[in-house]
Amino acid sequence: MNAYAGRKVVNLVMMVLCGLAALGALLPLGSVLWLVVSHGVAGLNFTFFTALPKPVGEAGGGVGNAVVGTLQIVALACVIGLPLGVGAGVFLAEKGDSALGNAVRFTAEVLSGVPSIVVGIVAYGLVVVPMKRFSAIAGAVALAILMVPTLARGTEELVRLVPRSIREAALGLGVPEWKTSLRVVLRTALGGVATAALLAIARATGETAPLLFTALNNQYWNVRPDQPTASLTVQIFNYAISPYDDWHQKAWSAALVLLLLVGGLNLTARALTRNRLKGAR
Amino acid sequence: MALEAPASPQSTRHHAGVNRGDRAWNGLLLGLGLAVLALAAVIIGMLLHASQPLWKAMSPWQFLKSTDWDPANDSFGALPFIYGTLVTSGLALLLAVPVGLGLSIFLTELAPKQLRPFVAFGVELLAGIPSVVYGLWGLFTLAPLLREHVQPFLAKVLGPIPGIGALFRGAPLGLGFLSAGVILAIMILPTICAVTTEVVKTVPLPLREASLALGATRWEMVRLSVLPYSKAGILGAVLLGLGRALGETMAVTMVIGNNPEIHASLFAAGYSLPSVIANEFAEATDASHTAALASLALVLFAITFLMNAGARVLVRRSKHTAGAHG
Numbered sequence: 001m002n003a004y005a006g007r008k009v010v011n012l013v014m015m016v017l018c019g020l021a022a023l024g025a026l027l028p029l030g031s032v033l034w035l036v037v038s039h040g041v042a043g044l045n046f047t048f049f050t051a052l053p054k055p056v057g058e059a060g061g062g063v064g065n066a067v068v069g070t071l072q073i074v075a076l077a078c079v080i081g082l083p084l085g086v087g088a089g090v091f092l093a094e095k096g097d098s099a100l101g102n103a104v105r106f107t108a109e110v111l112s113g114v115p116s117i118v119v120g121i122v123a124y125g126l127v128v129v130p131m132k133r134f135s136a137i138a139g140a141v142a143l144a145i146l147m148v149p150t151l152a153r154g155t156e157e158l159v160r161l162v163p164r165s166i167r168e169a170a171l172g173l174g175v176p177e178w179k180t181s182l183r184v185v186l187r188t189a190l191g192g193v194a195t196a197a198l199l200a201i202a203r204a205t206g207e208t209a210p211l212l213f214t215a216l217n218n219q220y221w222n223v224r225p226d227q228p229t230a231s232l233t234v235q236i237f238n239y240a241i242s243p244y245d246d247w248h249q250k251a252w253s254a255a256l257v258l259l260l261l262v263g264g265l266n267l268t269a270r271a272l273t274r275n276r277l278k279g280a281r
Numbered sequence: 282m283a284l285e286a287p288a289s290p291q292s293t294r295h296h297a298g299v300n301r302g303d304r305a306w307n308g309l310l311l312g313l314g315l316a317v318l319a320l321a322a323v324i325i326g327m328l329l330h331a332s333q334p335l336w337k338a339m340s341p342w343q344f345l346k347s348t349d350w351d352p353a354n355d356s357f358g359a360l361p362f363i364y365g366t367l368v369t370s371g372l373a374l375l376l377a378v379p380v381g382l383g384l385s386i387f388l389t390e391l392a393p394k395q396l397r398p399f400v401a402f403g404v405e406l407l408a409g410i411p412s413v414v415y416g417l418w419g420l421f422t423l424a425p426l427l428r429e430h431v432q433p434f435l436a437k438v439l440g441p442i443p444g445i446g447a448l449f450r451g452a453p454l455g456l457g458f459l460s461a462g463v464i465l466a467i468m469i470l471p472t473i474c475a476v477t478t479e480v481v482k483t484v485p486l487p488l489r490e491a492s493l494a495l496g497a498t499r500w501e502m503v504r505l506s507v508l509p510y511s512k513a514g515i516l517g518a519v520l521l522g523l524g525r526a527l528g529e530t531m532a533v534t535m536v537i538g539n540n541p542e543i544h545a546s547l548f549a550a551g552y553s554l555p556s557v558i559a560n561e562f563a564e565a566t567d568a569s570h571t572a573a574l575a576s577l578a579l580v581l582f583a584i585t586f587l588m589n590a591g592a593r594v595l596v597r598r599s600k601h602t603a604g605a606h607g
Binding site: 007008010011014015017018019020021022024025026028029031032033035036084087088090091092094095096100101103104106107108109110111112113114115116117118119120121122124125126145148149152176177178179181182202205206207208209212213216233236237240241248251252255258259262263266 | 314316386404420421498528
């Protein structure tokens with residue numbers, strides 16, 4: 001009886017500790033979200049989205065060019081990374097049950113853990129050195145390299161979810177294999193693949209390290225992909241480590257814009273998944 | 282009709298077209314699969330190529346063990362950065378593993394069914410916050426908090442203890458190993474929690490029911506049935522988290538203090554492999570400086586590569602055994 005009471009006490013203590021762990025994990029989340037919103041909102045107005053950055057001491061100014069630059073770099077990265085990543089995922093799902101498939105899968109898994117700063121150096125060597133200048137293309141190549149491995153694994157899992165019977169029905173009707181893959185299997189998995197792509201885009205939007213010495217930064221409007229280009233993340237970093245209070249305020253506001261952008265992409269991806277599951281049920 | 286006339290010219294042409302389509306499709310897929318392997322080769326090749334110039338000036342061993350980093354005088358030593366990376370990542374694991382495990386147990390075994398999706402959503406959000414935003418928060422919220430409250434407290438309570446007290450001495454700066462470790466812990470928590478939760482969910486129900494039927498309390502059920510069964514998977518989750526911590530750049534750069542020196546105290550300012558690359562690569566004009574930074578990237582790549590490969594093998598193996606049992 002006494003031993004049992006002791007065990008019950010241990011049980012209670014451990015369960016309370018687990019609950020505290022959950023609380024402790026969510027505390028920083030609450031703090032980050034609250035501070036970004038409360039600090040950031042003060043600096044948000046229309047010109048913040050449309051104006052160029054101003055030098056220290058001058059009032060006003062915004063991150064318009066950085067927002068455009070981020071969209072531009074991420075869009076370019078999608079052009080390079082999405083076909084490669086989704087394609088490699090389809091390869092893994094359709095032809096991946098071989099020694100080569102296992103090798104590709106393992107490589108993709110290991111590559112998805114390569115630090116983004118290392119990828120930045122690779123993109124620097126691949127693009128910046130031959131072009132002899134920093135550019136949006138170099139930043140996009142870095143982000144694309146980061147997108148491919150995760151996207152490949154995500155796509156594979158989603159394509160594999162398509163029931164065999166659907167594929168067999170198409171093949172049984174005499175539809176050629178390539179058309180079955182493309183028009184039946186991929187078509188069925190499209191919602192899921194779109195979710196995986198959105199998550200990859202959201203992650204790329206939040207990346208800073210690989211852009212530091214590929215896209216660099218730019219204080220002015222720029223639409224040419226072969227020129228140094230500003231991005232929200234690099235701008236936040238530069239503002240944050242500066243010694244000026246005015247710029248710190250701008251960093252918080254830009255962080256709020258970035259969070260809204262990334263959060264919006266993530267929530268859209270979640271909504272897509274939910275609808276897909278509802279449809280399946 | 283097609284069945285009756287298999288040899289008609291039209292049908293043959295049709296079949297040839299099918300084969301050509303399939304061949305092209307297979308070729309395309311194969312090419313895309315090989316592109317992933319090529320990507321790995323390009324990454325490794327580029328890092329080796331970029332670090333090449335340094336090996337003419339010094340041996341890799343010299344580079345790894347030297348503690349002096351002074352680019353202006355062509356003196357390059359990797360040890361302070363390796364030390365900073367390992368210390369902050371180790372500290373992050375120390376903090377994040379118990380919390381992550383507790384969180385997973387809370388999510389899978391404890392929390393009321395209605396609460397679970399909210400906590401899980403919160404953890405997912407935590408994973409989605411960009412690292413530069415964590416850095417901003419760390420710089421203006423976490424570091425002052427540590428400087429004014431946590432570090433003086435630790436110095437008073439743990440500082441006088443011989444041995445481990447050395448970790449908690451010195452001026453409370455805020456920016457340093459401790460801040461970097463704490464922020465890394467927050468950042469790797471979702472990774473550890475997500476993978477652990479996934480692995481813990483594969484524990485077969487009969488195994489849990491058996492220990493409960495024998496009179497085990499909930500915690501004893503977790504300790505005796507759930508944890509031993511998912512041991513390998515949890516170790517994999519820890520290694521994945523470690524891999525993330527080792528390579529994390531922005532948040533660490535903003536709070537570690539950027540000082541290429543080795544100090545025993547966790548309060549001291551340090552430097553890490555990714556941080557020094559982030560801070561100095563764009564401004565490195567000297568060929569040997571660039572090569573030295575690329576060499577640091579190569580060291581970082583090697584460490585994370587081993588970590589991730591090990592983690593994947595462990596997670597895969599644990600899923601495999603889980604599949605065999607379930």
